[in-house]
Amino acid sequence: MIQQFDASFGKCFYLGNESVCCILGIHRGQVELLHFGAPLLPEDAEAMALPEGLGWGCSVIYKHADSSVCLDTSALAWSESGLGDYRETPLALSKDGQPVVPDFVFSSSRMLPEMPPYAFPMPHARGGAETLELVLTANSSLLTDNTTLSLYFSLYETALVRRTVLKNGSGSPLTVSKMMSVMMDLKGSFSMTSFHGNWSTEMHRHTVPVKRARTVNESVSGFSSNRTNPGFILSKAGVTEDAGEVYGFNLLWSGNHYASAQKSEQGLTRVMQGISPDHFAHTLEDGELFESPEAVLCWSGCGLNGLSSNMHRFVNKHIIPSYWQYRERPVLYNDWEGCMFSFNETKLLSLAKKAKKLGCELFVLDDGWFGERNSDTAGLGDYTVNREKLPGGLEGLSRRIHALGLDFGLWFEPEAVNPDSDLYRAHPDWALHTPGIGDMLSRNELLLDLTKPEVRDYIVSSVSAILDRADIQYVKWDMNRHSAALGEKAYAYILGLYEVLDRIFSARPHILLEGCASGGNRFDLGMLCYAPQIWASDDTDPIERLDIQNGLSYLYPVSTIGAHISVSPNMQTLRATPLSTRANAAFFGCFGIEMDLGHLLPVEEQELKESVEYYIAHRNTFQFGSFRRNQTEDGAVCWQVTGKDETIAALFHRLIHAGPGYEWLYVSGLDSKAVYSMQSRKQALRVGQFGALVKHITPIELNPNGMVLHTADKYYRMHDATEETVCSGAALQAGIPLAPRFTGTGYREDIRVQGDFLSNVYLITKESKAQDDPV
Numbered sequence: 001m002i003q004q005f006d007a008s009f010g011k012c013f014y015l016g017n018e019s020v021c022c023i024l025g026i027h028r029g030q031v032e033l034l035h036f037g038a039p040l041l042p043e044d045a046e047a048m049a050l051p052e053g054l055g056w057g058c059s060v061i062y063k064h065a066d067s068s069v070c071l072d073t074s075a076l077a078w079s080e081s082g083l084g085d086y087r088e089t090p091l092a093l094s095k096d097g098q099p100v101v102p103d104f105v106f107s108s109s110r111m112l113p114e115m116p117p118y119a120f121p122m123p124h125a126r127g128g129a130e131t132l133e134l135v136l137t138a139n140s141s142l143l144t145d146n147t148t149l150s151l152y153f154s155l156y157e158t159a160l161v162r163r164t165v166l167k168n169g170s171g172s173p174l175t176v177s178k179m180m181s182v183m184m185d186l187k188g189s190f191s192m193t194s195f196h197g198n199w200s201t202e203m204h205r206h207t208v209p210v211k212r213a214r215t216v217n218e219s220v221s222g223f224s225s226n227r228t229n230p231g232f233i234l235s236k237a238g239v240t241e242d243a244g245e246v247y248g249f250n251l252l253w254s255g256n257h258y259a260s261a262q263k264s265e266q267g268l269t270r271v272m273q274g275i276s277p278d279h280f281a282h283t284l285e286d287g288e289l290f291e292s293p294e295a296v297l298c299w300s301g302c303g304l305n306g307l308s309s310n311m312h313r314f315v316n317k318h319i320i321p322s323y324w325q326y327r328e329r330p331v332l333y334n335d336w337e338g339c340m341f342s343f344n345e346t347k348l349l350s351l352a353k354k355a356k357k358l359g360c361e362l363f364v365l366d367d368g369w370f371g372e373r374n375s376d377t378a379g380l381g382d383y384t385v386n387r388e389k390l391p392g393g394l395e396g397l398s399r400r401i402h403a404l405g406l407d408f409g410l411w412f413e414p415e416a417v418n419p420d421s422d423l424y425r426a427h428p429d430w431a432l433h434t435p436g437i438g439d440m441l442s443r444n445e446l447l448l449d450l451t452k453p454e455v456r457d458y459i460v461s462s463v464s465a466i467l468d469r470a471d472i473q474y475v476k477w478d479m480n481r482h483s484a485a486l487g488e489k490a491y492a493y494i495l496g497l498y499e500v501l502d503r504i505f506s507a508r509p510h511i512l513l514e515g516c517a518s519g520g521n522r523f524d525l526g527m528l529c530y531a532p533q534i535w536a537s538d539d540t541d542p543i544e545r546l547d548i549q550n551g552l553s554y555l556y557p558v559s560t561i562g563a564h565i566s567v568s569p570n571m572q573t574l575r576a577t578p579l580s581t582r583a584n585a586a587f588f589g590c591f592g593i594e595m596d597l598g599h600l601l602p603v604e605e606q607e608l609k610e611s612v613e614y615y616i617a618h619r620n621t622f623q624f625g626s627f628r629r630n631q632t633e634d635g636a637v638c639w640q641v642t643g644k645d646e647t648i649a650a651l652f653h654r655l656i657h658a659g660p661g662y663e664w665l666y667v668s669g670l671d672s673k674a675v676y677s678m679q680s681r682k683q684a685l686r687v688g689q690f691g692a693l694v695k696h697i698t699p700i701e702l703n704p705n706g707m708v709l710h711t712a713d714k715y716y717r718m719h720d721a722t723e724e725t726v727c728s729g730a731a732l733q734a735g736i737p738l739a740p741r742f743t744g745t746g747y748r749e750d751i752r753v754q755g756d757f758l759s760n761v762y763l764i765t766k767e768s769k770a771q772d773d774p775v
């Protein structure tokens with residue numbers, strides 16, 4: 001509900017529902033933030049207004065105020081430099097090289113059924129929501145009051161979406177060097193949790209207290225980046241996964257981004273988020289608009305799990321392209337880690353047959369199918385099929401893949417070019433160069449300059465032609481380097497990218513687009529508006545994925561996270577992990593298999609088949625169930641998803657110590673009075689994993705390196721303990737003890753033979769309705 005009313009100090013705007021609330025007051029022409037966070041009533045506005053009179057000493061008094069008021073101490077929802085507010089401000093404008101202070105003052109408001117459309121393709125929240133527009137007009141003699149700033153606030157079920165639009169009505173060009181999507185002065189102190197990494201180490205969680213020195217979360221690599229995700233969290237002291245007050249922020253933008261938080265002397269925390277101002281300078285001609293990307297703000301009083309749930313609901317419902325909203329994603333087989341550049345049609349078809357036998361539904365041909373692309377040194381840009389590898393072309397391959405009963409998907413890296421390519425030889429000027437410096441390669445490639453219309457046309461026509469010729473249901477859209485562009489150029493590049501994606505995919509909504517950028521170098525809400533899922537990381541080691549997918553889970557739902565079973569030892573870490581753990585980690589994502597299937601042992605084939613079956617049987621719960629991170633002992637990780645009729649909890653171990661103690665499974669958010677049954681997944685153990693120890697459980701002594709054991713390892717499976725319990729939701733919440741772990745006393749079917757990196761998943765279903773309250 002959005003309401004406008006008059007309070008004792010001036011106009012008030014109330015935006016609130018069951019999840020979130022924002023109350024704004026217009027005071028001395030400024031937009032004050034009376035409250036953002038917990039749901040309150042409109043009548044609370046008076047009580048939330050800060051007392052006046054905190055301007056003293058050398059403070060500068062605001063022009064439109066009486067002698068005791070300075071903006072430096074106010075709680076605002078927008079501010080400017082040059083008017084007495086010396087905290088960081090969200091706007092920087094200049095005219096003829098000189099800074100301009102517009103002194104934007106409230107002039108009017110409108111209630112709209114939804115945000116107005118952008119003037120050009122930009123990611124935006126879908127589905128529409130009641131929107132408040134506050135129009136501020138400039139009061140500087142250097143501008144006219146035709147120069148306006150519109151602040152938009154859209155109220156969604158679990159989120160507030162913000163957008164800022166500047167209109168130059170000054171009669172001559174203005175330069176915008178900074179304009180944030182949102183700014184807020186929140187009350188009290190916070191810690192900032194942000195997500196960082198690099199190639200293969202994306203989304204590791206870091207938390208720092210926000211103090212007087214500014215805490216900044218920024219990317220300047222040209223993209224939202226694996227170094228710093230745009231999404232971040234502000235938590236009050238003592239917040240846990242299940243309790244406490246938290247705020248989440250994210251941006252519908254895939255380029256350079258900026259956010260900061262800073263505590264003021266008066267106890268307010270100023271937070272802002274938008275496009276990075278680094279090297280930014282955008283010329284706004286008279287009459288033109290500059291529109292910020294949308295920012296998404298969520299609040300929860302139920303800790304980090306509560307916040308994640310609000311963010312996930314918003315993303316699934318209002319970010320993902322309509323066709324793919326709540327539509328189950330297929331189990332895919334991807335040939336990259338198995339084949340890399342070395343394949344031909346025969347090899348691909350044999351992999352596809354095996355993938356089909358395992359239960360996969362989609363076959364994805366990754367890099368290497370075009371031009372002279374036999375390594376990453378050549379061919380990018382030349383999307384003509386390599387007939388030596390694929391004599392029947394993509395059409396022929398796709399026909400044969402479909403004949404096997406699989407959908408067909410294809411990899412592209414359309415934004416990049418190798419200097420060793422026909423495209424680059426024909427159009428060297430199409431590449432993005434660093435002016436005055438020349439080319440700097442990354443993975444032997446340059447980016448194409450997507451700010452040029454002819455480059456965008458080339459990408460649209462070459463990709464579209466392939467999509468229309470071969471029968472293609474899925475595209476993996478890759479991009480494998482940081483940008484050479486800075487500031488305004490990097491900004492225009494991202495607008496060019498959105499135009500290209502819009503032109504190709506809005507006409508083909510049924511094609512499932514998976515975003516990828518060297519793994520998760522562009523995992524953001526902007527890309528998710530086009531690509532319903534994103535490849536989270538080139539690191540497919542399930543133990544590393546515990547950090548990466550865990551980090552993503554704070555802000556992004558499971559349905560958006562690409563996660564595959566790959567080979568062991570792992571290609572990125574050389575770590576050996578059980579197949580069950582590789583499957584259990586990949587269950588918490590858009591599941592796939594990415595390994596050579598040519599040399600699978602019968603036991604591995606069986607286990608892969610069972611894993612795919614398990615995932616498909618519970619796919620809706622995994623992809624769209626409500627996700628929680630649960631408490632564990634000793635550094636283990638516990639994830640949980642709750643769907644319509646079932647809950648699945650997974651418990652992952654890292655390194656094990658001798659003589660392990662008890663272990664409990666904690667499951668949260670269930671109906672405490674209902675009765676549930678809990679059943680662990682039946683998991684195989686490889687005979688070979690026990691090495692020489694196997695002689696202790698065989699009736700005759702066997703050579704650990706001999707033929708008999710070697711053969712048994714291929715064909716014979718041992719099983720880990722399976723566990724079953726019936727108990728109340730309250731007991732599961734309190735933590736139920738699991739079977740004992742292996743303690744050196746030998747193999748028994750009732751103990752969990754849980755060495756390093758073991759895990760299991762537990763299916764929890766309701767047996768009966770809630771009991772009546774005990775008398």
Ligand code: GLA
Binds near residue numbers: 519535
């Ligand atoms: C990137 C992607 C990988 C794979 C390769 C192909 O590294 O992240 O998944 O597609 O490119 O070159």
